[in-house]
Amino acid sequence: MTWIWNNSPALPVVLLLPTAIAIPLFALIERRLARWLALAVSLTTVGLSILNLVKALSLGPIHYHMGGWPPPIGIEYVLDPLSAFVLLVINTIGFLVLVHAKKVVDREIPESGKHVPYYAVAVLMLCGFNGIVATGDFFNLYVWLEIASLSLYGLIAIGSRKAPVAAIRYLILGTIGACFYLLGLGFLFTMTGTLNMADLKAILPAVGHEPAVVIGLGLIVVGMGLKMALFPLHGWLPDSYTYAPSTSSALIAPIGTKVGAYVLIRVLFFIFGAAYVSRTIPVTTVIGWLAAAGILYGSIMAMAQTELKRMLAYSSIAQVGYIGLGIGLANPLGLIGAVLHVMNHAAMKALLFLAAGNFRAVLGHSDISRLDGSTRRRMPWTTAAFAVGALSMIGIPPLAGFFSKWYLALGAVAKKQWVFLAVILLSSLLNAVYFFRVIERIYFARAESTAAAPRTEASASMLVPVLVLAAALIGLGVLNAFIVKGVIGKIVTSAMF
Amino acid sequence: MTTSWKDIPVTKFLLGHYGYWFVFILMTLGFYGMVVKKNLVKKLIGMNIFQVAIIMFYLSSAGKWKATIPIVDPAIGTADTARYIDPLQHCLMLTAIVVGVATSGVAYALLITIYKRFGTLHEDELIERMKNDLDME
């Protein structure tokens, strides 16, 4: 037990990496082992994340020195409340999606030879994300970022006929993003001579005025903006999410963009500090306005879509905008909103994409225009969960989505940014337009055929994660004060405002 | 007193950073290839050039005048670290190169799949053929 206790910061990564490699090997013995291995390791990481969060909250930041070398020479893994919290979100969603994956993988990935690689790559992606969030070293972060991104490209390309095109587009843009990050890091490194986050933070005040530092910061922000699909750097997102298999979309959409947001939050508010990024150089102001534009753009584009997954993809652009807006506000309330929305949006988007996956699995399509009353009769639970997710996206209290908007609105008021406030509120209405369009069809459109459709609900493995997420949305909404006070409050106090 | 043309601030700036200018030009070339070229293979070549430029950038920051490779030389000793160049950047870039190789590998695998399915790697044609491709699933 003490062994787990001592090594818990590194264990998720340490366990996920070999599992990703072992999955194909074990699958040679028995193909079903692939899924069970992935589930087992994913569940373990969830447990470890809970442990880490408890540790980080009660004992303060945990530092883990890889290889026993203390920083700045060695690479350290740091779990402060922010990273522990984001890790818990990522791993929980990852586990739920993997539970859901079985039938979708069978159905949407036609060649059965790709099923085992799917699990391997998914676990590798989770490993990458765990590494990104847990590491306290900027270059290590880059390596994990590329591991995660490469897995993402694979997960997307595994999908429909057009998926590889979407994947290559994502690959090119994603690599540009990573290169920008690396370049920006190069500038910071030449100015400070260190790659360790804490070390860099200590040295920065001395060189903060240098143009090289400013350029470096700008490049990192652009690079991460690409990774998190911040408007107008979102070009890769819609096709990727649409053509990827539903289970991949459900894995990528809630987690993938959040990691970019995490890195931005980390760099802006924990390394540079709010004063620097909002006053010395108005980075956050730019992010805020871009995010506001992105919210409107994403919402409006979502209204124009006829395919459910594509609609959700555009909605993701808008939702990422919320996080960007919270970052752009550069005040504690905005940060609360942003971090809370990282969690809430992860849960909401996972739920919606999984529900879309259920539609595809049962109905064979996810065209909004072909959904009707029979959908509800055939799959009452999935549709009910979808409705909960949609209402949460719109921001109906007491569901989770309302509260991230609430804190963002408070942040906007505190900053007297009336335009941002208006954008947050307007986007609620736009969300309502495109989600009620779907709800209306599912619940109130008369079925084409009057014959009573048999109840053909998705199988248990697909239904349980969806229902768990739906319940979570209610729970996270009602109990958000506990999370905000207990966890996010600590994150905010450790940020540099 | 005559000032050499090398002492004019602008030229001084240009000359003093000549390594960076080289990197900058390389980077621009790569970026140009990635953004403007329509052929996906050319885009990837641009991407590789871009990555190489960044690697060069890091390595150029490691260099020192009159310093040698970072292997302890008994003739120099360890007292004066300025005599050795910084090894860290090289280690980092080793990793970056590996990442670049992996990215290229994935990218070319994708390109082959695309070529098999759509018979072209030209972006405009690809979009055209994707439109006509009715298999949505």
Added chain:
Amino acid sequence: MMRRDDDAIISLVSRTVSPFIMIFALYVIFHGHYSPGGGFQGGTMLAAALILVRLAAGSDLSQLQFPRSWATPLGSAGVLIYWGTGFVSMLCGGNFLNYAFLPVSGPPPHHRNLGILFIEVGVGLAVMGILTAIYDDLLEGHPRD
């Protein structure tokens, strides 16, 4: 994909050179922990030796030297060696990759020496396996006309 115009000289030279490249690669790997070189470089050279033969002799004949099906498992094995070294030191009470805790005899510097050697071997294997696998897979994926 054997073609009639295979050149005997190319085939012979590459087959002769390949073992020497491998020897040098092994030298680079095994001296990597105290002199320039290491797993990445050595692994790349190993892969280069294999790919050279593949290029010269064609992908079918070269299977005799190094079957395609070995590449990915070897690469995986390399990663697992790397991970195993780290994990064993973790099991023995140290942090991940803290070689000082490896269960071998001798003083700690000796541990570190041995530990980094394991790592280099693992990395070398992984790089060799994966690079060869990339080459093979790309070739296999190419439409043969």
Added chain:
Amino acid sequence: METTFPSLIPLLAVSVSLAAVPLILLSSSRPNLREFWTLAAALAKFGLVLALLPQVLTGRVAEARLFELAPGIRLALKADPAGVFFALVASGLWILTSVYNIGYMRGLGERRQTRYYAAFAVCLSATIGVAFAANLLTFVLFYEILTVATYPLVIHKETDEAVRAGRKYLVYTLTAGVLLIAATALTWQTAGRLEFVPGGFLAATTLSARTVKALFILFLAGVGVKASIMPLHGWLPTAMVAPTPVSALLHAVAVVKSGVFGIIRVTGFVFGPRLMAELGLNAVLAGFAAATILLASLLAFREDNLKRRLAYSTVGHLSYIALGAALLAPAALAGGILHLAFHATLKITLFFCAGAIYVNLHKEKISEMDGIGKVMPWTMGAFTVGAIGLAGIPPLNGFVSKWYLGLGSLQAGRAFALVLLVLSGLLNAGYFFPIVRRAFFRNGSLPAHAKEASPALVIPLLVTAGLSLGLGLYPDLFFRFFRLASAAAASVFGGPGS
């Protein structure tokens, strides 16, 4: 001065119908059991609200302070006089509506009855939540739930027209909800508190006049949509495509009254009379309300569809209450609060009548109603009672509330309001009495076998008509409406803001 004591009864009152929802859904294949759950929940709810009555009459306010919704803001329920008043009206009329529902839905053989009853139960929970909300965030929460839960009821018929009405309804109410959220966020961030305080709490803060004015506009727009103050009333007549019990309970009592109740809460418990008067905010509200009263009455003349005419009448009468809140006089506020109940009993009678006519004879248009009074004497008799009441003629309860409104307008020194009330009474008579005349004094072509509607339909409407009469004669009868209303008004004007 009111004293509070912790109690779970407000929470139970809110959640009892919510608890009935799963039961209703589970017993979807057994209609009798399903309707039993609805009725049981309705009775339990009414009983719980009634249990709060003795306490609140002695000035003791039951309070349920639950967990925090957001840091510093609790989910809190408080059964103060105004809240108990509104809860009594809504839960009491739910019982009658439930009975009526059974007759109506079965009479028409409607589909999806399970969803209908479930949504109805959620609506009622949300309404009681609105009534008992102790702070703005709790209020917003239930207000939004009410919005969403009403939506399935509006488009219950699933025709294109119903779907369009549903969309219109959502556009109006969600926009309003968003504005309300903005106002709440603004209040929390600038004033630092959200608890409703009799007499208002904004006066005690150091907000600039501009901020307060902006807040007032936001709040007014937020609650004004459900209160259908012109020009925000557009959704209400359209929403009349819903089944008649929905129109009756929700669009005459629960939903629209939540809006008006919101106005009372905002004016009396957030801004407070003194601040309103200082900044001239009451004039804004009074102006809108007065215009609405007049215009709605005039527009009602145009409508041939009975339910739509009733809807316009509702729009007008809701503004009576808003006017009562705007006059800033104790009597006017008491009159407004009284009208909240009395208009409810009257208007629900009229809607029940309209529904009974529709179920029985499938007639919706006024022009087709010649002679139906002879076939359905009880129904049309009750209709006549309701019409007289809404015109404000004694001895019906509509007169009582109007009387106090008139008194209040004189108290406040605003005689124009009195003139307006009288004029509006005339207009009311003008658009209701022709219906009565048609029904009783004209001969229409009705099917020979036509007869009075089924008892499940007629009994509730007779009860509400009787209630209207009884409350007209003895306003304080049964439920102490009068004392509650005066207590609420007194608390607002005796509070720290006055």
